[in-house]
Amino acid sequence: MRANPGPRLTSPIRRVPDPTVGRLSTYLHCLRALERDGITTVSSAEMADHTGINAAQIRKDVSYIGELGRPGVGYDVGHLKRCLMERMGLGQPHGVLLVGAGSLGSALCSYPGFAEQGFFIIAVFDSSPAKVGRRLGSLEVLSMEELARRNRDLRARIGVIAVPRDAAQGVADCLVAAGIRGILNFAPVKIEVREGITVRNVDLAQEFEALSYYMASATD
Amino acid sequence: MRANPGPRLTSPIRRVPDPTVGRLSTYLHCLRALERDGITTVSSAEMADHTGINAAQIRKDVSYIGELGRPGVGYDVGHLKRCLMERMGLGQPHGVLLVGAGSLGSALCSYPGFAEQGFFIIAVFDSSPAKVGRRLGSLEVLSMEELARRNRDLRARIGVIAVPRDAAQGVADCLVAAGIRGILNFAPVKIEVREGITVRNVDLAQEFEALSYYMASATD
């Protein structure tokens, strides 16, 4: 597994800085593209060309995961990809519960990018009786009352909140009660969860505001 | 990864660090909520309670915009809100061109959050003849050939790319040619634009990957 013989260093799982986490995704993306092109070896300088990220930065980021490169040669594309995926918890597919069958929920359901990275929406829930029973792609929209019971079988660990702001906290509580460990929240509100549950917020309006700021600054 | 375009202009306006930009949106969000509740004055400590951001951090962030607070009193909610909006280029509404009338495009079209912050989708385009002529909300989907011509009247400065990966660069070129100055890109690919055009990428799959990483680390 490890190409490096020598003193047995029980790989100390070094903490990865927050900004590195996002870049690891970028590297993964880059490696997948290289793999599609049949390229088997890549140097940090080449990855720098592809991603726009400084080569030393790439080497340091990768070194948080382990000593995965060969001096004078570079990195093995497949091996690096597997190691990154492993470390990011992408070793096996993730089942995902989606709450909210509105337009955003529908969009997420039909977004092909998720399945490519191993995230599969395996059930959809909505509190509106008008939506329950309808289909979203191949999935039938279920009522919120069913959520906990269904997840006893499905055992999904990730939930997505795609409901209006005021409903978000209630949905979060529901997901946590059903055994969810991580939440991707699209509602523009800070949701409170107990220790041990990971929440990540995606605020689309905020992205527009940031874009506006940088446009305003660029206008000199 | 660096997004802050910084040709140094010696001006009274201090450069705002990248992480501050995102927080300014958060403050705006908080201020809007306070205003709704009829609260007219707020201290950095109170905003810290609401947002979870350190009070000293808030004061420093706000001080990049100007000396907007009153010692011993706090900040005037309305005034601070207006100053932040002004500085972020949110002083007046923004017209937005949306390209891509698929599920993501539809979701963006019907997302109420944008209009609340002053972003209005004023035209929708798609290259697929099957989509052209259909309606998305109150807007008719137009063909890509119409884009440049339409924007001579509309004069939108912001474009949104909600098309598949392989089409994204072409759409970006099209938007830039039509006079767009800023692009919000939902396609998972790095797009190249000429100097002076601001691009911001939103990669939903990457958000899942980051969530997965933090869940995996929390499990350790």
Add this chain to the structure above:
DNA sequence: GTCTGTGAACGAATTCACAGCT
């Protein structure tokens, strides 16, 4: 007394530069 604005201290992240391996 309360609260802001900010220099100073601190800590984190990036980049440099080079030893050492291939």
Add this chain to the structure above:
DNA sequence: AGCTGTGAATTCGTTCACAGAC
């Protein structure tokens, strides 16, 4: 020769702590 991995240097961002305004 080419390239990684990493300590050192540097840049950047956050937090502290307090002078001064109210």
